[in-house]
Amino acid sequence: MSAKILKPQAISGFPEWLPEIRAVEQRWLDTIRSCFESYGFTNIETPSVEALDALLAKGETDKEIYVLRRLQADAEEDDSARLGLHYDLTVPFARYTAQHFNALTFPFKRYQMQRAWRGERPQEGRFREFYQCDIDVIAVDTLPLHFDAEMALIIAELLQRLGVAGFQLHVSNRKILAGYVRALGVDDAVAAIRILDKLDKLGSNGVSEALVDGLGIDAARARQLLALGEIKTKDAGFVDRVKQLGAVDPKLEEGLEELAFVMDQLAGLPEGMVVADLSIARGFDYYTGTVYEGRLIDYPGFGSVVSGGRYDDLAGSFIARKLPGVGISLGLSRLFSKLLAEGLIAPARPVPTEILVVLPSEQRRAEATETAATLRRRGYKVELFHAASKLKRQLAYAEKKRIPFVWFPPFDDEGAHEVKDMAAGIQETADPRTWNATEKPVA
Amino acid sequence: MSAKILKPQAISGFPEWLPEIRAVEQRWLDTIRSCFESYGFTNIETPSVEALDALLAKGETDKEIYVLRRLQADAEEDDSARLGLHYDLTVPFARYTAQHFNALTFPFKRYQMQRAWRGERPQEGRFREFYQCDIDVIAVDTLPLHFDAEMALIIAELLQRLGVAGFQLHVSNRKILAGYVRALGVDDAVAAIRILDKLDKLGSNGVSEALVDGLGIDAARARQLLALGEIKTKDAGFVDRVKQLGAVDPKLEEGLEELAFVMDQLAGLPEGMVVADLSIARGFDYYTGTVYEGRLIDYPGFGSVVSGGRYDDLAGSFIARKLPGVGISLGLSRLFSKLLAEGLIAPARPVPTEILVVLPSEQRRAEATETAATLRRRGYKVELFHAASKLKRQLAYAEKKRIPFVWFPPFDDEGAHEVKDMAAGIQETADPRTWNATEKPVA
Numbered sequence: 001m002s003a004k005i006l007k008p009q010a011i012s013g014f015p016e017w018l019p020e021i022r023a024v025e026q027r028w029l030d031t032i033r034s035c036f037e038s039y040g041f042t043n044i045e046t047p048s049v050e051a052l053d054a055l056l057a058k059g060e061t062d063k064e065i066y067v068l069r070r071l072q073a074d075a076e077e078d079d080s081a082r083l084g085l086h087y088d089l090t091v092p093f094a095r096y097t098a099q100h101f102n103a104l105t106f107p108f109k110r111y112q113m114q115r116a117w118r119g120e121r122p123q124e125g126r127f128r129e130f131y132q133c134d135i136d137v138i139a140v141d142t143l144p145l146h147f148d149a150e151m152a153l154i155i156a157e158l159l160q161r162l163g164v165a166g167f168q169l170h171v172s173n174r175k176i177l178a179g180y181v182r183a184l185g186v187d188d189a190v191a192a193i194r195i196l197d198k199l200d201k202l203g204s205n206g207v208s209e210a211l212v213d214g215l216g217i218d219a220a221r222a223r224q225l226l227a228l229g230e231i232k233t234k235d236a237g238f239v240d241r242v243k244q245l246g247a248v249d250p251k252l253e254e255g256l257e258e259l260a261f262v263m264d265q266l267a268g269l270p271e272g273m274v275v276a277d278l279s280i281a282r283g284f285d286y287y288t289g290t291v292y293e294g295r296l297i298d299y300p301g302f303g304s305v306v307s308g309g310r311y312d313d314l315a316g317s318f319i320a321r322k323l324p325g326v327g328i329s330l331g332l333s334r335l336f337s338k339l340l341a342e343g344l345i346a347p348a349r350p351v352p353t354e355i356l357v358v359l360p361s362e363q364r365r366a367e368a369t370e371t372a373a374t375l376r377r378r379g380y381k382v383e384l385f386h387a388a389s390k391l392k393r394q395l396a397y398a399e400k401k402r403i404p405f406v407w408f409p410p411f412d413d414e415g416a417h418e419v420k421d422m423a424a425g426i427q428e429t430a431d432p433r434t435w436n437a438t439e440k441p442v443a
Numbered sequence: 444m445s446a447k448i449l450k451p452q453a454i455s456g457f458p459e460w461l462p463e464i465r466a467v468e469q470r471w472l473d474t475i476r477s478c479f480e481s482y483g484f485t486n487i488e489t490p491s492v493e494a495l496d497a498l499l500a501k502g503e504t505d506k507e508i509y510v511l512r513r514l515q516a517d518a519e520e521d522d523s524a525r526l527g528l529h530y531d532l533t534v535p536f537a538r539y540t541a542q543h544f545n546a547l548t549f550p551f552k553r554y555q556m557q558r559a560w561r562g563e564r565p566q567e568g569r570f571r572e573f574y575q576c577d578i579d580v581i582a583v584d585t586l587p588l589h590f591d592a593e594m595a596l597i598i599a600e601l602l603q604r605l606g607v608a609g610f611q612l613h614v615s616n617r618k619i620l621a622g623y624v625r626a627l628g629v630d631d632a633v634a635a636i637r638i639l640d641k642l643d644k645l646g647s648n649g650v651s652e653a654l655v656d657g658l659g660i661d662a663a664r665a666r667q668l669l670a671l672g673e674i675k676t677k678d679a680g681f682v683d684r685v686k687q688l689g690a691v692d693p694k695l696e697e698g699l700e701e702l703a704f705v706m707d708q709l710a711g712l713p714e715g716m717v718v719a720d721l722s723i724a725r726g727f728d729y730y731t732g733t734v735y736e737g738r739l740i741d742y743p744g745f746g747s748v749v750s751g752g753r754y755d756d757l758a759g760s761f762i763a764r765k766l767p768g769v770g771i772s773l774g775l776s777r778l779f780s781k782l783l784a785e786g787l788i789a790p791a792r793p794v795p796t797e798i799l800v801v802l803p804s805e806q807r808r809a810e811a812t813e814t815a816a817t818l819r820r821r822g823y824k825v826e827l828f829h830a831a832s833k834l835k836r837q838l839a840y841a842e843k844k845r846i847p848f849v850w851f852p853p854f855d856d857e858g859a860h861e862v863k864d865m866a867a868g869i870q871e872t873a874d875p876r877t878w879n880a881t882e883k884p885v886a
Contacts, residue, residue: 005762006494006497006760006761016490017488019547022486023486039826040826042462043466044462045459047454047458048491048560049457049572065513066512067514068510068511068512071527071562098451104461105793105844115491119514129490265812352486384589386589401548
């Protein structure tokens with residue numbers, strides 16, 4: 001063993017929590033999984049790596065990819081083993097669907113909760129290693145709009161179940177912006193939409209300036225573009241407001257109808273949880289219909305914690321079949337670490353243990369072990385203290401680890417079992433085979 | 444989007460399962476977590492990477508480490524960002540304990556269930572990416588022997604709960620071999636122990652040969668060594684058998700006492716689940732006391748699926764405090780994939796869905812949606828069919844996905860709710876607010 005001491009330290013961009021925070025994160029992961037499964041989504045887990053050419057198929061994130069290399073690799077081997085850590089869960093899902101196409105039943109509804117990696121400069125809410133929680137549906141040839149609404153419904157329910165206050169999901173449909181821009185006869189449609197998408201960051205004046213000065217669009221058209229981008233309604237009311245703007249285009253019509261269907265399906269959600277917001281476009285190159293962007297109202301500068309949308313052809317890089325998909329992704333590490341930094345995550349107890357069984361003496365070890373086993377069989381999380389130390393020391397251990405109950409097996413042949421509720425300070429006789437905690441202690 | 448189609452394919456050494464197998468793996472992970480927590484172990488999760496010098500601190504696994512490199516890294520940057528994927532969970536745990544030393548309460552009992560990576564040549568049971576499930580206890584200065592017994596107890600209970608037949612845990616104590624070899628006056632103790640450790644592979648004759656011809660030990664001593672290595676008892680009976688061999692050494696005494704304590708604590712386990720096996724030594728350089736090795740009786744050539752032991756100083760590379768530890772690790776991917784290959788893992792249903800709610804028509808969508816929501820609120824996993832297709836098609840979907848119940852909301856204003864048990868073929872009227880599945884469908 002080396003005599004040198006290495007300073008153990010956090011690695012920038014690779015978050016790590018103390019047990020009492022990790023316990024909360026784990027509870028979140030359980031809630032997310034339970035929510036996704038309640039809608040019939042099935043779990044898959046893909047390797048951490050993909051072939052590098054698969055990761056580069058969309059051709060735009062190459063700078064962020066971590067490539068693997070064996071420390072002792074030979075020069076020639078280095079070139080053959082081109083594997084990179086996945087930077088999202090969409091590419092792996094597309095590859096998985098294509099690879100296992102014949103073994104899957106469509107529409108294929110899957111969820112995936114895994115880490116992803118990007119070699120970016122770390123900053124608030126942006127990590128090099130982070131959890132993403134994704135649901136996607138993929139179908140052959142056509143995919144009903146039903147799923148576009150379901151995605152929003154699930155994510156809204158999930159954020160409620162996680163107890164995240166002030167979450168708002170912005171929904172739009174790319175066809176609305178595309179059709180409208182075409183109806184106005186704007187030359188550089190892509191650039192115009194990209195500018196409108198920044199409305200929440202640049203503000204109305206900023207967008208106007210960028211359209212007129214930057215793109216050379218005339219002031220009248222810029223006003224018309226802005227008028228569309230500023231439409232935000234809590235229901236399908238956006239349809240009338242767009243019609244009042246006068247632009248006519250079949251794609252625009254299609255987009256309005258689709259988004260109206262989605263918003264109608266979401267009418268049962270608490271008011272303000274979902275808004276139709278015609279400025280948003282998201283990852284411009286991928287999405288072809290519905291788009292989602294979820295934000296925290298209280299932290300407008302923080303950006304999105306949820307994003308997603310519909311693809312016309314999700315696995316097109318991997319299979320010569322048309323496979324439309326729609327999906328939504330929760331940036332778990334991003335959201336969780338933000339709420340943690342804002343003091344909105346209450347730490348859990350640092351151990352799962354519900355009952356500490358005291359070890360009265362070495363002579364009585366067998367009985368104490370059996371007591372612990374009995375309580376464990378009954379579903380309790382139980383530690384047997386590790387040494388026949390002074391009682392004071394055993395109790396101090398329970399207090400330090402915030403274990404809610406301490407169990408005292410008989411200290412001699414005449415003694416009885418007793419249990420102490422540490423919070424209430426009450427100690428009473430009890431039978432390990434029948435005792436019930438007044439309420440199941442929280443994790 | 445690229446027009447080129449990439450052939451999607453499995454990456455050697457990086458396992459990936461279909462949904463119906465992943466569901467079983469997930470159930471296993473749940474069982475493991477539940478078992479570890481029932482003994483009061485707390486979860487931590489560390490980053491996938493560690494600083495390269497931390498990974499190399501023990502100086503012997505350098506060939507297997509995957510180093511990360513940003514695809515577009517500059518030459519100088521490449522040298523600064525020396526991060527490697529962890530190859531086990533022990534190094535990360537040691538670093539974590541040292542780094543967060545002041546925030547933890549000792550003895551610190553943690554479990555960790557994560558992937559690890561090794562750039563080895565893949566073969567049966569050996570992957571480049573694999574799940575390890577570890578429990579360890581670490582304490583300051585001294586660590587009671589209680590934990591050495593608890594580790595074995597937990598792993599034995601776990602394998603029972605997972606339903607793995609023919610699992611056997613071999614336990615020994617390194618002090619026995621070390622003391623015995625010293626008592627015999629063998630010169631190259633390290634080499635002799637290493638040979639004895641291979642008794643299950645080489646057999647008695649092979650070990651004798653290696654000791655005599657390879658190491659130059661005289662035949663009498665080789666017989667004495669072999670006599671110790673061949674001792675295997677289901678309880679503390681090994682003590683008398685060792686004493687009969689006549690060797691006397693204080694370290695040997697200590698080891699016998701420790702192992703006898705551990706075996707006594709395990710007396711309640713089903714016979715044959717744990718054996719004292721004096722030939723095993725395991726990762727020779729690390730362990731200083733108790734050692735564990737778990738094997739599958741039916742696959743003697745497959746090697747170990749569980750391993751672990753006691754360290755005198757677990758975090759010595761990172762902190763100038765003496766922190767003894769004892770831990771045990773289940774090679775989950777290794778065990779799971781072996782049982783899968785042997786046909787011993789029964790696939791689960793490919794979806795978690797318990798009830799498919801039929802969509803009778805677009806006109807009745809609102810009621811069908813509400814029916815699904817009602818059932819979901821009552822804890823069922825429910826899919827609403829995605830289109831008002833012909834009934835036959837909706838039923839075929841349920842059959843293909845092996846969804847056990849199909850729910851029919853009223854098809855008109857006079858209709859009633861009905862539910863069909865797909866396995867039993869029975870359909871009856873039911874109220875979504877009160878209906879209960881005859882038995883909760885299995886995953």
